[in-house]
Amino acid sequence: MNSTPILSIDELVENASAPDASETQEYFINMGPQHPATHGVLRLLLKLDGERVRKIVPVLGYIHRGIEKIAENQSYRQMVHLTDRMDYLSAIINNWGVSMAVEKAAGIELNPRIETIRTIFGELERLRSHQLWWGVMGMDLGAFTPFLYCFRDRELLNDIMEKTIGARLTMNYIQPGGLMHDVHEDFVDDVKGFLKGFKSTIDEYDQLLSGNVIFQERVRNVGIMDGATALDYGATGPVLRGSGVAYDLRKVEPYGVYDQVDFDVPVGTTGDSWDRYWIRIEEMRQSVRIIEQLIDNIPDGKHMVVKMAQKIKIPQGRYYSQVETARGVLGTWLVSESEKKEGAYRVHFRSPCFNNLWTLIPMVEGDLIGSLVACMASIDLVIPDIDR
Amino acid sequence: MLPERLQSICELEDDVTVLEEGVDKPTVVVPCEHVASLMAALKHDASFAFLLLLDHTVTDRVDDGHFELVYQLYSPVHNHHLMVMTTIPRDEPVIQTLSHIWAVAEFQEREIYDMFGVVYRNHPDLRRLFLEDDWVGFPLRKDYEDDFMLERPK
Amino acid sequence: MGIATDHLPGVVEQLPGGSVLVTSFDSVINWARANSLWPLAFGTSCCAIEMLMATGGPRHDLARFGAEVARPSPRQADLLILAGTIVKRMAPRLRLLYEQMAEPRYVIATGACTISGGPFIYNSYSTVRGADEVIPVDVYVPGCPPRPESFFHGLLTLQKLIKTESIRQPGVRHKPVLSELPDGIKVEDIQKEIVALLEGEATVDVNKAAQAKPWPKGT
Numbered sequence A: 001m002n003s004t005p006i007l008s009i010d011e012l013v014e015n016a017s018a019p020d021a022s023e024t025q026e027y028f029i030n031m032g033p034q035h036p037a038t039h040g041v042l043r044l045l046l047k048l049d050g051e052r053v054r055k056i057v058p059v060l061g062y063i064h065r066g067i068e069k070i071a072e073n074q075s076y077r078q079m080v081h082l083t084d085r086m087d088y089l090s091a092i093i094n095n096w097g098v099s100m101a102v103e104k105a106a107g108i109e110l111n112p113r114i115e116t117i118r119t120i121f122g123e124l125e126r127l128r129s130h131q132l133w134w135g136v137m138g139m140d141l142g143a144f145t146p147f148l149y150c151f152r153d154r155e156l157l158n159d160i161m162e163k164t165i166g167a168r169l170t171m172n173y174i175q176p177g178g179l180m181h182d183v184h185e186d187f188v189d190d191v192k193g194f195l196k197g198f199k200s201t202i203d204e205y206d207q208l209l210s211g212n213v214i215f216q217e218r219v220r221n222v223g224i225m226d227g228a229t230a231l232d233y234g235a236t237g238p239v240l241r242g243s244g245v246a247y248d249l250r251k252v253e254p255y256g257v258y259d260q261v262d263f264d265v266p267v268g269t270t271g272d273s274w275d276r277y278w279i280r281i282e283e284m285r286q287s288v289r290i291i292e293q294l295i296d297n298i299p300d301g302k303h304m305v306v307k308m309a310q311k312i313k314i315p316q317g318r319y320y321s322q323v324e325t326a327r328g329v330l331g332t333w334l335v336s337e338s339e340k341k342e343g344a345y346r347v348h349f350r351s352p353c354f355n356n357l358w359t360l361i362p363m364v365e366g367d368l369i370g371s372l373v374a375c376m377a378s379i380d381l382v383i384p385d386i387d388r
Numbered sequence B: 001m002l003p004e005r006l007q008s009i010c011e012l013e014d015d016v017t018v019l020e021e022g023v024d025k026p027t028v029v030v031p032c033e034h035v036a037s038l039m040a041a042l043k044h045d046a047s048f049a050f051l052l053l054l055d056h057t058v059t060d061r062v063d064d065g066h067f068e069l070v071y072q073l074y075s076p077v078h079n080h081h082l083m084v085m086t087t088i089p090r091d092e093p094v095i096q097t098l099s100h101i102w103a104v105a106e107f108q109e110r111e112i113y114d115m116f117g118v119v120y121r122n123h124p125d126l127r128r129l130f131l132e133d134d135w136v137g138f139p140l141r142k143d144y145e146d147d148f149m150l151e152r153p154k
Numbered sequence C: 001m002g003i004a005t006d007h008l009p010g011v012v013e014q015l016p017g018g019s020v021l022v023t024s025f026d027s028v029i030n031w032a033r034a035n036s037l038w039p040l041a042f043g044t045s046c047c048a049i050e051m052l053m054a055t056g057g058p059r060h061d062l063a064r065f066g067a068e069v070a071r072p073s074p075r076q077a078d079l080l081i082l083a084g085t086i087v088k089r090m091a092p093r094l095r096l097l098y099e100q101m102a103e104p105r106y107v108i109a110t111g112a113c114t115i116s117g118g119p120f121i122y123n124s125y126s127t128v129r130g131a132d133e134v135i136p137v138d139v140y141v142p143g144c145p146p147r148p149e150s151f152f153h154g155l156l157t158l159q160k161l162i163k164t165e166s167i168r169q170p171g172v173r174h175k176p177v178l179s180e181l182p183d184g185i186k187v188e189d190i191q192k193e194i195v196a197l198l199e200g201e202a203t204v205d206v207n208k209a210a211q212a213k214p215w216p217k218g219t
Helices: A009-016 A067-072 A081-084 A087-108 A111-138 A145-165 A187-210 A213-219 A227-232 A236-240 A274-297 A350-355 A360-364 A371-380 A383-387 B003-010 B032-044 B105-118 C002-012 C018-035 C045-054 C091-100 C112-114 C148-161 C188-199 C205-212
Strands: A029-031 A043-048 A051-061 A317-324 A327-334 A344-350 B017-019 B027-029 B054-063 B066-075 B080-089 B093-095 B119-122 C039-042 C079-083 C106-110 C140-141
Touching: A043 A371, A051 A274, A051 A360, A051 A371, A067 A081, A067 A344, A081 A087, A087 A111, A087 A317, A087 A327, A111 A145, A111 A187, A111 A274, A111 A371, A145 A187, A145 C045, A187 A274, A213 A274, A213 A371, A236 A274, A236 A371, A274 A371, A317 B054, A327 B054, A344 A350, A344 B054, A350 A383, A350 B105, A360 A371, B003 B017, B003 B027, B032 B066, B032 B080, B032 B093, B054 B105, B080 B093, B105 B119, C002 C018, C018 C148, C039 C045, C039 C091, C045 C079, C045 C148, C079 C091, C106 C112, C106 C148, C140 C148
Parallel strands: B027 B080, B093 B119, C039 C079, C079 C106, C106 C140
Antiparallel strands: A029 A043, A043 A051, A317 A327, A327 A344, B017 B027, B054 B066, B066 B080
């Protein structure tokens, strides 16, 4: 009969740290749909090994409202308001996307005033979106103060938008053929006053969060993704630019008056969460730069080239057009069956968040669960934009 | 993208034709059995380098009895955009998956399967994406009917 | 609270002067309940930004009404703020969340989608037409999305409702109410204003066109 050999303490420790002895049982955990860090109703099914994420399965559809089906049964004007409620943090840019698709298809020529005002509002919306993201990213990583700062400044922007548009969140301002109303008489002064203060506010944001040691530890070298992987997973916007691919529609396929203004496209180097964070901070500075160049030079003209009462119809065919929202490329796919019908046969939205979401898989698999929250915050997801 | 480059796409695979009417982007039409091989060539050929699959969607041409599949490709290397179209019959909607070429195709195809019931052969995980697993029917098909859905009053 | 709310009324009320005591208890308990509502942040879409984030922000400051302790877990909350569309897939989860909340529990439905399905009623195969098809709602706050101020009005309406409760009838629910209008403003005034606005901007003068039309007599 074999007696078990008596081991020394050193041998015991060595045995205990052998790979098979430390292996833990893998288990599944549900994150969401009601979870504070998923910013809505995203559900992630996580396969965990201790605190390591082995597999992520996103489960979608908790806010799937069937927007594409609804839009097929509406006219081109009516369908604009649906896009507000997809990516509600860049509502104006979404309006712009679908309006531009209709205008291109119907061959409507806009005057420089409309294009300039659209660009200014688009950049204000980008500012507002990035600003909210900054506050929420801080909150996700355990710092509550950024949230208070971001809402302090967001309300200032809300006031400016409200004066012209009358809404605080779902704008429905940009319409096929122009703008809903002309800008408020105080608009130019308000924006100038806001920008004056906001330039130093971005530096304040920087001082408050960017240099924080805990924050740096949470985001630096976390969720590294190279450019090839980002492209493979269909990422666009700051997520793709963070991985070093300078794909910004405002530069490569300019629309609005982006070809007349001077701005830079910030690009990351390592592709970690820090790069994605830094790019959005830089984009805020670039947005300020763009608005400053345009705000004094708004040309005169009408705010509408197609009257509201006039029906818009587009010739038979297939149309695809894109805009750069705060999160990436929003594509609008329109199919028109006949020139007589005042509505599309098929509408499809290529939403940036739906495609960006999947980059979580290469980013986080094999990493800790705490990094998952940091990565999710750095992708900046809006769930109704995923589900539509 | 220049027209002569479009012609060279037609040489990559059999039966590829250029579509000029009714589209606003450079477009090629390909029979459904050649889609996967053409796409692989478009991605890996360095002179095209379509590294980004922007979008994939379907139009239900119920009167013609087929589904029209569309792929939007973009090349960040050369900065050009290409639309690839193909049709599959409505009563047998089967096509080869592209998930081995672009990772995001897996999820875009799952959405299409959910909404239109297009079956992708060799897909790693073909399940419903937005709707519950026990949902009956494919809601974005033009002939979809549902007791729950309300018609807009005229 | 169990003894005070469940057993006390039956015993105390039979004593001389007992109903005075119960009424005093009522007012104390209702005061405490109304001013320390702990909301469950249930934001599904756009309204979440306005209802749960902007109200918690520095300008509007939900803490003034004692309801700033937003909980992500239903077991620690007694006020369910519904902010956003409810779809078929979410409905069973919403029911589950509601049932997990501690009694007494209240529900505020904010925004058009939560009240009726809003812009997603027609031709949608998945939107539930109002959260009240799934769970009972106490106060409706209309808007798309409502302003933070109108949400506060809904919250104050709920506080008023709570203050009319009695421990004599535990668990009795109120009829659902629409978040009422501020003093001095009537629905008719708003309707008049909207009509004036629409007519002012319309290319056709509605009244003139209606009068010009030869209506058949006697109808």
